[in-house]
Amino acid sequence: MIYEVFRRERKGQAFEHAGSVVAPDTEFAEAWAREQYGRRGESVALWLVPRDAIHDVEDWADEFDLKYRRVDGYSIKARLKEARERAAARAG
């Protein structure tokens, strides 16, 4: 069985994918993951996840053009310029 290994480098940090080990069960997987990803103190915690248990999401449809929810949906340069010019005109 293939186990994906995630490691946390320091407390408070997110777990990050590190690699994988092949093992017949969780006990062996732990022994080998400790050896491969923790024996130099480079991890404070590991997650071992059977590869089959991972639900992969990769398809990001954007049919409805939802740009209004993001910063790249707004271009204020021209409007700001006009607003400043009007303000200057008003101030005379």
Added chain:
Amino acid sequence: MAAVEIPQDEQAFLAYVQAGGQVETADWMPDDYRAKLVKFIEMHGNSELMGVLPEREWILRAPTLQRKLALTAKVQDEVGHAQLIYRVVEDLGKPRERCLADLVDGKAKFHNVFHYPTKTWGDVGVIAWLVDAAAIISQKALLKCSYAPYARIMKKICWEESFHILHGRDVILAMVTGTPAQFELVQEALNRWWGPLMQFHGNPIPKEEDPMYLWRIKSQGNEEARQQFLEGYVPQIWELGLTVPDTKLRRREDGTWEYGEPDWDELMHVVTGHGPKTDERLAFRRRFLDQEQWVRDAVLAA
């Protein structure tokens, strides 16, 4: 946002990786790319596994307990690298068992430097310092490999290799500050290893013609790597009062190193399985592979 689409035809895929695009295990990839990846990464795994043998020979003969422990740790690291690397190869479709079988049957290659004997403790120092230095130059360039799982593993490997180089340098420094006989051991080892070291990065074909560069498996050409090695390490060798056994070696005004032509026939001869220690070391691997079969069987039956 839409995920970056991996192009599904060979030409577009090539353009994608050449523009710095990275590929994951489950992505579509051209057969040629997959075959080149397996060949390259498997050879790297083989080299890690075979690379421990010259050093292993010195664990029992290390001059101090501290050196013995450090050498053991280094051997352990390198076997660990082999395990990580074979895991990447397995995900590309070639099981580890088959990699090992091909290795002991002499069907697969490993780096030239691991086909040579380690005559003295001086050789151990030169290997740990300069062979590892040459290897880390290649490995650092793999951090940008177009195949992302391999690039990620390389991060960990490079991190561990930095200890190896320092350990090697420490061994060398202890000897060059020791007795004249110790200094001589280092000089003799350097004389033995310089040829193989200069061959290590391969013949200077233009990188545009190197299929491994074309697919961006490697991110630099062979000559680039060798120049980087010379630039980084020749001054360090010279400052210790050691002599590099190449009368043509010099640094040009523009920073390029000139050197005597490495023996490319020797390289070809050695990596095709005719090195002075090739048979003996493969026989050793074969013996242990057979001998430890019961461990693998027992684990799989668990």
